[in-house]
Amino acid sequence: VRSVPEAAVARLAVYLQVLTSLRGQGVRTISSEGLARTAGVNSAKLRKDLSYVGSYGTRGVGYDTARLIEHLERVLGLTRRHRAAVVGIGNLGHALANYAGFPGRGFPVAALFDVDEDLIGISVGGRLVDHIDRIPEVCAEREVTIAVICTPAGAAQEVCDLLVAGGVRCILNFAPVVLQVPDDVEVRTVDLAVELQILSFHEARRRGDSDVANGAKGDVVKGVDVVTGVTTAAQVVDPLLDPLISPAEGIAVRR
């Protein structure tokens, strides 16, 4: 009823996943300790997380699996359907669109978009692909509430703007770009490269690679432009509007 820490929300979804799995195994009741263990967190945190959304456990016993699942689904707004749109029907987009009705069939795919003329009009997972230009129109019409962006980096911001224009307020972004959106739009970005780099950091740290976590001191290079060795006339950038457009996929992946 109050704020529910952002971090807790993410974990609640994980608890729900674990609980569903447990229920499938015939588990009727589980303690905070047991659930926490399987969810990979400590029990105090789990109880605290649950406390943010109301208590549903029985002291001395634990939680009733089915009941807690029901409760979490309600809390996460899964009792309502969220029509989803997938933009960018490439490898990933295609896989997602076909994705058996999307997780838990609570997110029916209501629209598909792409720019490729060859894709427009074809059917993917029972839905016809529309041209990106129709995003505002179609999303508003079909009341799409959640969109998944699977386009190359260069097209993501444009697509995002169209989605916002279409009234979409929740976006799951798989493009390697930081999307600029109004305050009332929620964006979650999943970037393969970023994930791999984070792992790379830990791997490097683990083996104590010299460089990591401490610059290669010594090269105190400075002064006038280095690397590029060119005039440094401070290129002030106004990042605010910078369309890193560029349809070419290639770089999209790179970072």
Place this chain on the structure above:
Amino acid sequence: VRSVPEAAVARLAVYLQVLTSLRGQGVRTISSEGLARTAGVNSAKLRKDLSYVGSYGTRGVGYDTARLIEHLERVLGLTRRHRAAVVGIGNLGHALANYAGFPGRGFPVAALFDVDEDLIGISVGGRLVDHIDRIPEVCAEREVTIAVICTPAGAAQEVCDLLVAGGVRCILNFAPVVLQVPDDVEVRTVDLAVELQILSFHEARRRGDSDVANGAKGDVVKGVDVVTGVTTAAQVVDPLLDPLISPAEGIAVRR
């Protein structure tokens, strides 16, 4: 030069991405304010993050794009190559394996695995698919340091154990399961369902859906048997995505 908050590491990877994009646009220098803006964080946080890994800016001017990129790559351990393995060559696994050399060519795909007999032996992106049973052997032999799990939920833990047996200490998990691993193994899970649910929560919250964040008190049920936890402690990192992949496993996706 020590700890670098976990949250900061993730952001450093994002800064690197943004910087690379900026460099591509010809930007030579950028201020913390500008970089922060494009990366979607506030400048104080960005400066603090960078301070954890050493200073490389010029007061009164800003950061030299190329130089900062180089520095961040070093810090994130990207100067070294990390041979990667992809397990589960379904839709997603296939897409990833073909993924133009994997982000930034710093992660060459050195091995592919699956259980499906029809896939064993075929070539994907220039690499032959081996049977999952050979994971320990092949990973050790080819010195795989990072693995990506794209199997259905039901096979993920088993695959994970094999990877760990093969010496892999960094895992990117796309299966909707919380993997149980030894303390020295780093796991990052990306679960589509979880991501969608988090967005669902915000959507529900936004429109003030009655249920959300407060349960429907009243029904009190209880149970008997209990379930204990499982093996070791895991490590939930980022929530996750799901299985877009594969054969069967229906419920796995559900939550």
Place this chain on the structure above:
DNA sequence: TGATGTGAACTTTTTCACAGCT
């Protein structure tokens, strides 16, 4: 007896705000 729910202590992360270089 046994496990939940939670105030309070503690830790980590974020933000402030400004001294210190360029």
Place this chain on the structure above:
DNA sequence: AGCTGTGAAAAAGTTCACATCA
């Protein structure tokens, strides 16, 4: 004159530890 780098303050999140109740 301008922007970085960073102590110190504030906020957020996590863990303790125990009263509480089935």
